Amino acid sequence: MTFGSHEGSRVGEVGDVALSVLLVEDSEEDELLLLRELRRGGYRVSCRRVFTAQSMREALASEEWDIVISDHSMPAFDSSAALHILREKGYLDIPFIIVSGKIGEEAAVAAMRLGAHDYVMKDNLARLNAVIERELREAENRRERRRAREELRRSEERYRTFVARSTEGIWRAELEAPIDVRLPVEEQIDLLYERLYFAEANDAMARMYGYERGVEMVGLRLQDLMPREVPGTESFLRHGISVGYLLMDAESVEVDRRGDLKYMLNNFVGIVEEGHLVRVWGTKRDVTRSKEAERALRAAEEKYRSIFENAVEGIYQTSLEGTLLTANPAMARIFGYRDAGEMIEALRDGVGRSLYADAGERERFISEVLEAGEVTGYEVEMVKKDGTKVWVSLAGRARRDESGEVFGLEGTVEDISARRRAEEALRRSEAVYRSVVENAVESILIVDGGMERILEANQSVKRTLGYTEEDLAGMSLCDLLEEREGWPGEWLRRVRESGSLRLGEMLLRRKDGTLAEAEVSLSVIPYAEGEAICVISHDVSDRRRVERALGEIREAERRRISRDLHDGVLQDLTDVLSSMQLERRIYGGRREREAEQIEHLKSAVSGIRAAIYDLRLEGPEEQTLPRSLNSIIELNRQTKEDCEFVLSIADDFPKGLWGPASMEVVRVVQEALANVRRHSGASRAEVALKVERGERGEEVAVYISDNGIGFENTNVAGIGLHSMRERAEFLGARLDVESEVDRGTTVSLRVGLDVLRGR
Template identity: 25%
Template structure:
């Protein structure tokens, strides 16, 4: 049979190497050969390992045989090296043998090669066997020494973690490995904890957990209850290499179980990053260590358990303050005294140990011999329990539960007493309180107007309070008599079946009941009774019913009266439905409780639709004014004013509302009564009147406007012919254009201001900044009033805004300024002054219409003729005027007064004949409100992208200029001279037109 032979050749000449191989093949070898010719290749081959023999040339081009020999001595692992060379002399051969070579063979005598190899292999095997024997002997000696030292060390008293860590360190050193582990099997048997170890990365011990499956080495050790050796992990694919072992590059390992008497504690294991064939001796040594360790673990765990038990007992005896635990000798002297005794009695152990137990009894009991009696009873009975008074250090007594036990030796002789005392003062007080409560309950039951009772399933009254006679007409004794059945036989026939059903459900299903019934009293009168009952089980297990019977006759009469009242209320409600006004009742959450037909007619919501819904959802779009009115209502109890609201179909209505806060008997607000009158048509007529008055005021400006427009148009008319001149210099041309543009802009401003005053649109009250309106008014006055009148204004920079109608604010200023102008026919000074004022309570007390708070003051003063005293009281009367016929209607100041009052403001006038007049308007301010910003300056016409715009105007000049301007800005323009033509163009170009720019007033069809 061929012998396996792995040969490493160090030879540069391939033909020489082939000759050597040919000689080896003559032998009976299963030959494996590798040839190298450099130091690097030789070193790499040595690292691969597994060679039986190395055959080396003595000299190579870049490497020598002696270099190869030196490498073998350092890393070859005892592989014999034979020089096969034709270049060695005798001296070199001797030197190589002394250096550790196995032999040398000349290439000229290769017949010696095979015998030389066989001798070298035998000698190497003998050396390996001797070395192994030496190592095994040393290891056995070392293990025996470790075992001899380990037993006494492990069985010494030390904490468990110290024991396990010390064991791991000693085992790793004894077996010459890098890693040792002590794994503890966790509850549930699903994982190990690396409880201690040696060589692992810091933090692994105490945190790493490993699986207990059969595929893992530790799991197989635990499940098989036997050692497990893994010589090379790479050759055991069926086993699972844990992350811990993989992280530390472990290649071999040995594990054994740690067996306690009734369970396996865990696994003790060693591992190495080198290939190592652990032996049976290694396993026996490691198991011996594990067995000693198991004994030490059991002892440590037992000591820990004993310490815990001792600690628990100490805590029980020493720390439980609720119990005084005392031991006595046979003479009744105190031997031990726990913290509970110290806490309960107040004596320290130093004060009481050695003293007689009688010190804990009240002096009176000591005189009567109570301590000795208690001890004698304990001796006779073995244990005696009693409740009595005990004595504390300060002389205070407490009620105690005391258990005294006679303590005897094994032979029955008395060795002392154990006394356990517990403070029962609170329980005794609770019992006393319970007794007093029971007395109070009986007293209370007998004094409440209702009858309280307890009956059993047979209907017999087990208890009934003293008020039974007032409720039933029979005494309590009569109601308890056999067959009385709590008066069930005297219930009205129409109610008897209902009551009987309730009693049955109570005792069959423990279903509590509450039943009203009519009852015939002893004197024959009929009363209405309310019976309420629930079932409970007594201590003896008997099911009984506890209940109360109330006389509700008076309530029934009140309910009947209420029904009659409700009938009257419904009749009154029908009358309210005939009212034209909207009458609504809502709760404080604004939900509708009542909604009459007048409300349904006004708002379009039926009573059924409105009831339960919030009025803010039904009739309002903006709730700010509503919330402000609600605040006034809650503060003053009532509110009246005007509101802008909306009907179901979105139509706007203006109502005059009167709200009243309804309160209950305790004065708490419960609801709101609302009466709303539709004043939409009235407001429309008022607005027409105000518009007419504005037009009258604007008419008085006509002369000034005509004069101004003439001054504006004259430069334009004069500039047009000059522009047609052929030889006009460019600078003159530009100057004439500037003149035309400036005057046209002035004319446009005057027209815009006149339109603003005359547009006649009264909107909702909004936040208004009067500074802007005053600025506009002063500007138009300067442009339209005679130049002999000097118009100035002083307006505070931080002027507060107001909540009002901007159009009506214009009208106030316009009327007052026109009156001032008319009072100065010869010229003079007109000044408008606006500032913030705060009206205090003293001012408000002097003027009934004034309310304290923030206001904006606007004073219009003139230096005119003044107002005579005799007509001062008439100037605000409608149609009163001092002007000539045709110069005024006398509505200007009346209009101002009406607008100011509608805004909640004040109007005062001061005048002196010959010196002038001053009108002071005070309007409520809203300092925290934010007014809309001023209009931004006109921006340039944006450049178009060919969009189509339809321009409609009956003025050819405007139509042409507008079209030309739009075309220059890259728009496509369609132009029409009236509405009919525009409609035709729109129909034809419907899909192209993006914007329509149209005049309003035109012939044929307007805008």
């Protein structure tokens, strides 16, 4: 036996049961007594004595102890302090026994309340071993219970963590009363709907049904999730009952909190005790998306099959060697077979030798597919079942296996025979068109949609205007126009509204600077992938020269007639009239009707003089409308000196109006002024020219007004008014006459501006 004589010393003795003792005692003699008693109890003791707080903390930190035996009261330490240190260090299961020579009942109870397990008086150490044996047993029991509780806690944590983190729905359902599993299936279903409620669900399951937390589902009934009216619900339950409430991977159709259908994959097990179902545990997976994906896949397959079967293009699959593996009905029709099966059977030897007019074309097609991976628009001539030829457009894509090796082709076939025939016909038509255009007498220009850049020109343009192909390539239509009024905006608007527009006669610039007179028209035509404007001009320069020559001849004839009338008839009549007037003044009126004859002669002289003035009027077609009207006004001033004739022309009136239509306007004005001279007795007459907006667009308005005697009936007929109406009708114009007695007369003529421009 070994003894220690100071604090922290260790003593021990061999016995049957090992016992590690931390002794809180300041008396070495009491330590020896205690050890002797323990040996008697059969313990193999390992003991360390401490009697300060510091030494006790060191001992607890350095070793593990089976039991702590403490004196109750020591000069620098006591059992309460020792017990506090033991609990402070967390040693809750180590028995703490107080062995003291003097401890009162109240102190002992207080110590027990602080955590001491028992106390033994030093004068009664005989009961020490029994107390130690009991407390060691109780300590072991406490440790076991604590380990069991800890294990249960960890198990529950693992369960809760698994349930909380599981992506599957996990649930538990309870029954308000057990259900006898021997009852008929239909009766068990009724009882399930009557008694079953959900007692537990994880958050994953809650989210499947549109809830946020599992606790929101506690208390829901079977009808809430699996309404009996949903098709397939009761058959699912029948199956679960028939397999003894042990179901694996079974699908059900359920509803979420919004009433939307959900497809679930279920596992559940019913807890059956003494032939009665008491609760059900289960898991769920929401397979709604996969079911929808399956339906979408089936729909896509059906759609693909429908497209495959009903496509107007042939669809095929072939091996790399040329065996036809798949063909749709359109493919068979293109090549004259009854159906795809007949075509596949007939082409067993390969499509290269049977379908291609030139077998080498297949090799070239395959080569392009292998190089590019995919080819479209490969046009080739093939052979139909009856031996006739057909042009097709091939599209092909390489088919590859998992390793990336090409094992076949797939693609489409389009019959383009009709298109090829149409293209050939179009080529011939274009050749004819090109020949007609190039050899046309008219000059034909194609300009862009903005009527600026010249795109094409035929030979007549180059011949008539003297430009080369290179000249025209850098020119715009504007470069050829001498007159640009309305270009390009107004021209574009009108030609697009009606599709075509006649501009009438215009002046075009030749390369040498001279001007060519031409009749010009526009039309919208398709060009490339859009539209262009076709400009057709007919050179009228030669015709105009002839017309001018004829005009000069007519003018010379008019002047000759005017001269003859003036120098002959007018002079003779004037001489006769003068003689008769002289004789009347000298001899007086001796003959009846002599005065009347003299008046007739005066009227005849005046009429002939007016006719002479009209004949002297220069042809209006050879000058502009304002200039012609100015000439008429001047001649009327000379003819009737006692009447003031005025011409008023608006500032914005077009200066370049001339030609046949303008001549008709001049003749209307001439007739109206003749009526003013002969019948109105006016002292003033005015001709006004304006441009006004009318129902048909811009119009030239001509007003001939006088301050003469006027008349009441505006529908009076006369040769002059009849002639004016005919000319207005010819122009498509409107002629109005307004007159009031003693207030004068106004004749108005309204004619379209385009008419006067020759359009």
